[in-house]
Amino acid sequence: MMDGRPSAAVSVPLAGVAARRGRRAWPWLLAAAGLCVLPLVPGLDSNFVRSLVSQMGIAAVFALSFNMLLGQTGLLSFGHAVYFGLGGYVAIHGMRLINAGLPIPIPLVPLFGAAGGLFFGVLIGSVTTKRAGTVFAMITLGLGELVVAASLMLTRFFGGEEGITANRTRAPHLFGLTFASQLEVYYLIAFWAFLSVALMSAFTRTPLGRMCNAVRDNPERAEFVGYNPQRVRLLAFAVSAMFAGVAGGLHAVNYEIVAAEALGAARSGAVLLMAFVGGIGSFFGPILGAMVITWLQVSLSDYTTAWQLYFGILFIIIVLFAPGGLAWLIALHLPLARARMLHTVLPGYLAALAPALVMVLGGSLLLEINYRLATKPELGTRMSLFWVAMDVSRPWPWIAGLAMLAGGFYAFRRSWALVAAGWHAASERMREDGAP
Amino acid sequence: MSPSPALQLQEVHKSFGPTPIIRGVTLDVVAGERHAVIGPNGAGKSTLFNIVSGRFPPTRGTVRLKGTDITGQPPFEINRRGLSRSFQVTNIFPRLSVHENVRCSVLWSLRYRYSLWHRVDRLRDVEDRTERILAQINLSARQDVPAGVLTYAEQRALEIGITIAGGADVILLDEPTAGMSHSETEYAVELIRGLSGGKTLVIVEHDMGVVFNLADRISVLVYGEIIATDTPDRIRANRAVQDAYLGTEHH
Incomplete structure (x- = not known):
């Protein structure tokens, strides 16, 4: 648990207690x-x-x-x-x-x-x-x-x-x-x-x-x-x-x-x-x-x-x-929400969200181009994807897709450190507050 | 005629392929006694338990529980007739809570069977018995923990708890103290003594201290045959037993 993430095993006993307390x-x-x-x-x-x-x-x-x-x-x-x-x-x-x-x-x-x-x-x-x-x-x-x-x-x-x-x-x-x-x-x-x-x-x-x-x-x-x-x-x-x-x-x-x-x-x-x-x-x-x-x-x-x-x-x-x-x-x-500590992990998530979106966009651009070329070759190489007109016989749509995928992935991977830091801070503070 | 023994084995044989493991065991366990089965490794003690509890049928011979022939019956049938067993390798429901582990073995005996009409956490009798067993095995404080995360000694205690929770009057314990420290063993022995009051207990055990402390009678199983059944004192004095077993393994 070096990255400060809670393990599933920790939350299970709590669920057990709640279950036996009867449901509302x-x-x-x-x-x-x-x-x-x-x-x-x-x-x-x-x-x-x-x-x-x-x-x-x-x-x-x-x-x-x-x-x-x-x-x-x-x-x-x-x-x-x-x-x-x-x-x-x-x-x-x-x-x-x-x-x-x-x-x-x-x-x-x-x-x-x-x-x-x-x-x-x-x-x-x-x-x-x-x-x-x-x-x-x-x-x-x-x-x-x-x-x-x-x-x-x-x-x-x-x-x-x-x-x-x-x-x-x-x-x-x-x-x-x-x-x-x-x-x-x-x-x-x-x-x-x-x-x-x-x-x-x-x-x-x-x-x-x-x-x-x-x-x-x-x-x-x-x-x-x-x-x-x-x-x-x-x-x-x-x-x-x-x-x-x-x-x-x-x-x-x-x-x-x-x-x-x-x-x-x-x-x-x-x-x-x-x-x-x-x-x-x-x-x-x-x-x-x-x-x-x-x-x-x-x-x-x-x-x-x-x-x-x-x-x-x-x-x-x-x-x-x-x-x-x-x-x-x-x-x-x-547990974070109950302890009113969601805001400690939120910045990390936001930081991860942006590169994740770029990565998804790049990936799906490549996917859509290939899918279109493979399933409907008769429609040619001109297409409009994500509201942008492009000609995929040119290299730039491919380069853009690859760059977004790779760059997004790199930045996304780096942002994990922020997510982990947020979790670490949250769990530290919960321990200080005497939460189990 | 005297009342039928709690457990009666007649000429029980078991072979795995061409290899005979149990070679004609005949044994009467008297109702209410604590009976230990000892013997060197590979003598067939666990195999004997597996035959009696229905894990697999004998090749030949009959097993009677309180006078009824149970030879070759499936484990759940034998359990419903009042025989319950523990396992040498801990055999629990790892993802269920400790409380639920015990409760699972309470349900059938209180006749809830496969019911769809009861709410399980509102059954007073089930709850009472589960709480009582948990207190007896000293796990009340740990009852909401998944059984899989218990310590080894706690899992052994839970194993015994599951075994006795159904209220069976014939209890088979397969090496209940295996792998325990000295103090844990002492505690386990007291636990078993307390829980087996008024019941018939058959126990396989390697720790001779436990055996001579606990058992009313002892059977010595060597290479699939029982060479002696007697009180602890006479077993200790038995020449054949000393030669075959105690002399070399006693510690």
């Missing part, structure tokens, strides 16, 4: 109130924001259900979208039945998704959870491919390439809700997302939820205190699949279509990315990751067709330099 209700009430008023706040009352937040809510439920396996039970699934997708398909078929006259209002459609997810979770999980570790991961990968292949063959249920569509407005209208507007859909999704998050949070504090952690840490010892680790894994898998199904059901209501991409490998990869970026070590981390990634998916894809490349780079950076994700970075600063 006000963050939940605050979140609920926020979800209620958000779409009505001036400036945020557009359909774009409502749709974006709806997608974030769906992604958050999905990412939390994924982390129930990875973070809490220690099971890495490469095919979690299978339960999202199958839940979505069951929900969209439920909606079609409703369209045909089944007297169920649309707000209950996510329960179809839950039932679908749970059913397939128990069915498939009884095979996959026989083993943990690498074997489990490999089986989920294989099963994911299997289900995708099946979805293209069984067109009656999956609708082939086009998928299955339904109409959420042709249904019994409970309290006059027609779900013709994005606002009503937003509230439906917000309600179910909030409920799911609360239930998944409650799950972590049940005997089963605690034993998931025990089986993650040491399955053998769990066996010698009376628990069958396979059973614990299967139950966790089933509950996780059920919530993935809820997310799939919300997806069905939101888009009124479910197609094969809902259960494909890309979505399975995306949820892994969300959980890791947010942080698999904390309960709320994946929510954060789901929000950030969804926002990037929506906004970044407007600016660049190479957005998936940036996702890959982001993923690598997080895994290498902040393996605990965004939640870990925040948790790192909470």
